[in-house]
Amino acid sequence: MSxxxxxxxxxxxxxxxxxxxxxxxxxxFEPELVFEIAKxxxxxxxxxxxxxxxxxxxxxxxxxxxxxxxRAMSVLLHEExxxxxxxxxxxxxxxxxxxHAEIFFDPQAHTSRGVSFETVVTGIHKALEEGERRLGIxxxxxxxxxxxxxxxxxxxxxxxxxxxxxxxxxxxxDSKELGNPPEKFEAVFKKALDEGxxxxxxxxxxxxAEYIWQALELLGVSRIDHGYHCLEDARxxxxxxxxxxxxxxxxLAAVGVRYFDSVEHFPLGKMLQLGLLVMVNSDDPAYxxxxxxxxxxxxxxAIRLNEQDILHLLKNSFKASFLEPERKQKFLRELDEKYAxx
Ligand code: HPA
Ligand code: ZN
Numbered sequence: 001m002s003x004x005x006x007x008x009x010x011x012x013x014x015x016x017x018x019x020x021x022x023x024x025x026x027x028x029f030e031p032e033l034v035f036e037i038a039k040x041x042x043x044x045x046x047x048x049x050x051x052x053x054x055x056x057x058x059x060x061x062x063x064x065x066x067x068x069x070x071r072a073m074s075v076l077l078h079e080e081x082x083x084x085x086x087x088x089x090x091x092x093x094x095x096x097x098x099x100h101a102e103i104f105f106d107p108q109a110h111t112s113r114g115v116s117f118e119t120v121v122t123g124i125h126k127a128l129e130e131g132e133r134r135l136g137i138x139x140x141x142x143x144x145x146x147x148x149x150x151x152x153x154x155x156x157x158x159x160x161x162x163x164x165x166x167x168x169x170x171x172x173x174d175s176k177e178l179g180n181p182p183e184k185f186e187a188v189f190k191k192a193l194d195e196g197x198x199x200x201x202x203x204x205x206x207x208x209a210e211y212i213w214q215a216l217e218l219l220g221v222s223r224i225d226h227g228y229h230c231l232e233d234a235r236x237x238x239x240x241x242x243x244x245x246x247x248x249x250x251x252l253a254a255v256g257v258r259y260f261d262s263v264e265h266f267p268l269g270k271m272l273q274l275g276l277l278v279m280v281n282s283d284d285p286a287y288x289x290x291x292x293x294x295x296x297x298x299x300x301x302a303i304r305l306n307e308q309d310i311l312h313l314l315k316n317s318f319k320a321s322f323l324e325p326e327r328k329q330k331f332l333r334e335l336d337e338k339y340a341x342x
Contacts, residue, residue, distance in 0.1 A: 003342065008307065008342055009300065009307065009310070011342065012307060012310050012311065012314075012339070012342075013293060013296045013297050013300060013310060014096060014097060014293050015097050016097050016311075016314055016335060016338055016339075017097055017099045017314070017318075017331050017334055017335060017338075018096070018097050018098055018099065018292060018296075018314050018317055019098065019099065019100040019101065019102070019279075019317040019318055019320075019321050019323075020093065020098055020100075020101045020102070020103075020281055020282065020291075020292050020317075021101075021102045021223070021246070021248045021279065021281055021317060021320060021321060022104075022225050022226075022248035022249075022250055022281035022282070022283055023089075023101060023102070023103050023104060023281060023282055023283065023285070024069075024103075024104045024105070024106065024144075024174070024283065024284050025082075025085060025086055025089060025103050025104065025105050025124060026069065026072075026073045026076075026085070026105065026106055026109065026284075027069060027283060027284025027285065027286060027287060028085065028088070028089040028092075028284070028285055028286050029072050029073060029076075029085060029286050030088070030286045031047075031050040031053035031054060031286070032050055033084065033085065033088060034053065034072050034075060035050065037075050037076065037081050037084065038075045040081075041075060041077055043075055045075065056068060057256075057287050059256055059257050059258070059287075060257075060258055061206075061257055061258060062176065062177065062205070062206050062257050063176060064257075065256065065257050065284070065287060066175060066176060068287070069284065069287065070109055073106075073109055073110070074113060076110065076115070076120075077115060078119065078123075079119050079122050079123040079126075080123065081123065082119070082120050082122075082123025082124050082127070083123040083124070083126050083127045084127075085123075085124075085127075086103075086123065086124045086127030086128060086131075087127040087130060087131065089103075090127065090128075090130075090131035090135055090137055091135065092291060093137070093291055093292065093293075094131075094135040094136070094137055096291055096292055096293040097293070098137060098292060099136065099137060099138070099331065100137065100138045100139065100318075100321060100323055100327075100331075101137060101138075101139045101140075102139065102140045102141075102142060102169075102170075102321060102322060103124075103128070103139055103140070103141055103142065104142045104143075104144045104172055104174065105120065105121070105124055105141065105142075105143060105144065106144050106146060106174065106175075107120060107121070107143055107144075107157050107160065107161070108145070108146045108149055108153060108154075108157055109146065111157070111160070112149075117157070117160040117161070117163075117164075118163075118164075121141075121143075121161075121164050121167060121168070124141065125141070125164075125167045128141065138323070138327075140169035140170065140322050141167055141168050141169055141170075142168070142169060142170040142171065142172045142200060143157070143158075143161050143168050143170075143171055143172070144171070144172035144173060144174040144175075145157060145158075145171065145172070145173050145174075145185060145188065146174065146175040147173050147174065147175050147176065147177065147180035147184065147185065147202075148175050148176040148179075148180050149175075151184055151185055151187065151188055154185055154188045155187070155188050155191070158171065158188055158191060158192055158195075162195060165195070165196070165197075168197065169197070169198060169322060170197050170198035170199060170200055170222075170322065171188075171189065171192040171197050171198075171199050171200075172199070172200045172201060172202070172225070173185060173200075173201035173202055173203075173215075173219070174202045174225070177202060177203070177205050177206045177207045177211065178206050178207050181207070181210075181211055181214055182201055182203060182211055182214035182215045182218055182219050183214050183218050185219065186218045186219065189201075189218070189219040189220060189221075190220075193220050198222050198322060199219055199220055199221045199222060200221050200222060200223040200224070200225055200248075201215040201219055201221045201224065201225060202225040202226055203215040203221075203224050203225065203226070203227060204224065204226060204227045204228055204229035204230055205225070205226035205227070205228065205229075205254075205259070206257075206259065207229065208229050208232065209229045209230055209232050209233035209236050211229070212224055212227055212229065212230050212233075212236060212240075213233075213236060216239075216245070222245075222246075222322075223245065223246040223247070223248060223320060224240075224245060224246070224247050224248070225247075225248045226247070226248065226249065226250065226254070227240075227247040227248075227249075228249070228254065228259065228267060230247070230276075231267060231270065231271070231274075237274055237276070240276055240277075241274055241275040241276050241277075244277045244319075245277065246277045246278070246279070246316070246319075246320030247271065247276055247277065247278045248278075248279065248281050248320070249266075249268055249271065249278050249279065249280060249281065250280075250281045250282060250283035250288075250295065251263050251266045251268065251280060251295050251298060251299045251302075252282065252283075252285075252288040252289050252290050252294065252295050252298060253282070253283035253284055253287075253288040254266055255288075256287065256288035256289065262302070263298050263299055263301075263302035263303070264302045264303065266299060266302070266303070268280070268299055268303060268305075269303045269305075272309065272312070272313075277316055277319065277320055278313075278316060279313050279314075279316040279317040279320055280292065280295050280296050280299060280313055280317075281295065281317075282294075282295050296310065296313070307339075311335060311339055314335055315332055315335055318331045318332055318335075319332075
């Protein structure tokens with residue numbers, strides 16, 4: 001049975017299987033839940049309504065976003081708060097075709113406020129287990145080091161994470177990029193890899209291509225988060241394309257912090273043309289106007305991607321994941337079958 005073109009595109013974007021590979025769980029903290037948890041703990045927040053909170057989400061760079069992001073998460077105190085945050089995310093994206101999610105969390109943003117690593121990771125982990133059981137979404141957890149804190153602090157965080165090796169799959173690197181190059185964390189990542197974690201890092205988001213080189217050569221990462229600045233360096237593009245190093249692009253977030261002045265200028269088309277293994281993710285959906293489906297829809301419309309382009313992006317999201325090879329192949333086959341039967 002054939003369906004109208006717009007309806008076909010809607011179905012592909014909304015219903016087809018997909019992964020999310022660049023998602024900060026603290027970035028899914030919707031204002032409604034911020035209010036609910038603040039009330040639960042009787043803590044005051046400097047906003048009177050959900051609308052007032054949303055009006056404050058007008059960022060001009062990465063730091064102006066991070067300021068609000070860290071402030072909002074300060075109401076998260078107990079295991080159940082982290083559970084509620086995570087299950088709310090999974091419930092939402094189970095309606096968007098997400099079948100597998102690789103989720104960042106920022107331990108230091110909580111341990112620095114006196115919340116234990118164990119509290120944070122247990123709350124998140126219990127929700128991820130529940131998500132797999134009840135919603136059929138598999139997941140892997142990635143603990144990120146805040147790069148604007150010291151390498152010693154990152155090392156302490158890694159050491160705390162060693163007690164939860166069964167629950168944590170990889171390490172990552174996020175927060176203020178400029179002035180905090182990957183080389184600062186070389187020893188931490190070396191130890192993480194020796195301990196059996198995989199590694200990823202935000203690089204080339206606001207800083208130049210050199211940070212991407214460092215992430216690859218000094219940190220041993222398997223994926224680059226964002227990575228837009230690779231486009232300034234032809235030799236780097238050549239390496240990323242020939243080795244198929246994944247780049248986790250986040251269109252609405254990149255526009256939200258004004259790296260690009262509109263989704264029309266987001267370089268996804270160019271990245272695809274260059275043969276880079278890129279896919280669409282949401283980063284901090286509560287702050288930037290959308291989860292993975294809204295990101296895909298926005299970019300499809302803005303740069304007029306066709307059905308094959310979207311299918312390609314969805315396939316890339318599975319190829320770039322840390323899923324076991326058989327599950328990857330199963331999802332890739334399922335995508336082809338679904339497309340053939342549209
Ligand atoms: N970049 C850096 N740090 C972050 C981000 C991001 O996209 N999201 C949450 N912390
Ligand atoms: Zn990010």
